[in-house]
Amino acid sequence: MIQKVSRINNSKSTLLLYGLIAFTVILVAYPLIARAQMAAPTDREVTIVAHQFEFNPSIIRVNVGDNVTIHLRVADVPHGLYIDGYELNVHFIPLDDGPNEETLNFIADKPGVFRYRCSVPCGNFHPFMVGKLVVEPAYEFPIASILAILFSAGMVGFMWRSKPSTPKPPKRINILGNSLVRRLLRSRYFQFTAMFISSIFFLLVILTGLFGTPVGNENFSIIVVWIIWWGALMLFLVPFGGRLWCTICPLPSYGEWAQRGALTQKSESRHGLLRKWPKRLNNIWLQNFGFLSMSMFIGVFITIPMATAWLMILLIAMPLVLSLVFKDRVFCRYLCPVSGFIGLYSMAGALELRVKDRQVCREHIENDCIRGNERGYPCPWFEFPQNLDRNAYCGLCTECIKTCPKDNVAVNIRFGGEDLEIEPWGGRKKRGLDEPWKAFIMLTLSFLYGLVFMGPYGWLKNMAGMKTVGEWVIFAGLVWGTTLLVTPAIFYAFAAISKRVSGATEISRRDVFKSYSYALVPLGLLAWIAFSVAIVLINGSYFISVLSDPFGWGWDLFGTTSYPWTPYFSLFVPYAQIVLLLLGLVLAIRTTYKISMRLYPNRQSARRGSIPIIIFFILFTMLLLWLWVGW
């Protein structure tokens, strides 16, 4: 009987797959038909009126080969227009007695979707003032979507056919095997030096933010924090180094140094009240809420230097105050809004700290790693290294590398990992809903931020930029509502379908939902990488000019102040984004399958149960593809 029921359900999910394939066919057909119906190239005249911070119209459609003339007018202040890929640029500086428009003429010889953006600094949201030029036939979105579905189908076929095997441990290379690295990480001077150097940049961010020019793109603070730091974090540090940023982060440094009363040495005494963190707050909900609170004001933080400076002051004052009251890295572990998502995505990162042999730890009852010794402090992140099986809350602070007398700590470069599939600490703690919600928050915001900052919608920018209180309230509602309610609710529905089609009865819907939510991590990470690639390549050149004039006071320290805004590889950005998003999908599906195999009692139900989740990922990937390369 059970067999029969599940067969019916199985055919249902197959039906869904067919539905998707049909959808694909329509997607393929559209541009083909469009091309077939396309008229011969003609002359196109478009008048674009630019105002803060939107082009009107913000989406232009032409056919490949058209002779396009853009008449650029402005409604408030001088603006410009730069077309990605075509690398065309026109400035319109309207003089009192001058012409009322500037024209740009070109042959639209490259099909595809191209962003055009303002090229004359026009106010705080200037870097995000964009429109879309669609040169038909634009194949990127349909082809990428087809690839998404084909890859998914291929992976399903491949995984279905693969023989059941015991999961192999991932390949690992212990970098402490290198004697130089080992000596470096065992030295007490290493972390001090790293934090000290980063604190110099940090202080310069605060100073430039407070006293520098209000023009964001000419101020060191905005460029370094939101382009350079963010780009380094998302493109390099997190995917390749996991929590590597936490090793050098300057935010908790002053607090930690004060509490220890030492900088480069191991001290025997501690200062402050040294309270323990309340047990009921032993989760990352505060980080979730902190991140969302910050996100409500994101349009202000990333455009106004003064706001960035005050955010940084807050983020350094908080750990300082907390370290007077609580012992060790309470701020990092439970409160830092950045730590929350670094921890989440570090689970997909390629660097991990683990013990080499658990048996050695079990027999070593002195536990220097959690008691500390003359060489180092007890783990400031409240971890017990021998139980580490996920990257989430290991801050790579290198204390246990120093304290372990058995030389049993390894820092591994790894290929693959099972952080996303397992319970923390070998099951000694059950996963709560805090981490799943972090995953929802981050995945949702990767889309929402893309829509706000890189989408052709001025009204969204007005909301995020707090143009009026009413508009901002809507934005805040969007930030909290979509991340905490909408995405989780939709995912819950897919998880419920998963449980139903799996035929498994002995497992709760909540567990299905919770376990699968970890598969959001690789897609979310790659979605952020896709976002960051665009930010760094298009606006990274500002860094060259602020380096010579960090305050925007007219300095020219290195002779690069007048380096103009130069988008790099703007033609390739969308293609890079497609590749990244498809990679995210593939990794998410792989994770889904591995989670399924642990979640459900047998392979049959695991396979069936993973289909609805895979469909969710295909749909979400298509949403992201639409955001970046859609019409």
Next chain:
Amino acid sequence: MKKIEILALLLVLSVPVGMPMSVFFYQENIFRQPGVIQVVARQWEFEPSTITVELGSTVSLLLTSADVVHNFVILNYSIDVTLYPGKFTELEFQADLEGQFEIDCTIFCGSGHYEMSGLLIVTA
């Protein structure tokens, strides 16, 4: 306390103390030239709005904009400099006409554009 700790402490303290000081020193003693008047254009004013100079003197201005593109125009002196936000332009001229001259922004820069003006006073 070990010597190295004292050194580290000095390093740590040197940043919050030394950085603002060196920034201030660079700005005041190396970057800023004596006699140069800095003028900031913003929606919709020039700051300072009145520049007073002596007839026959050489006037040195460092011009910038703090928000959007403006320009700095003194018709009688044939001065017309476009100012990009956060970018600086040096301007030097001989104050050889006596009188009061309007400083204008002739680039459309928003709703208050036509009220945006300053004054150059050249006294004997």
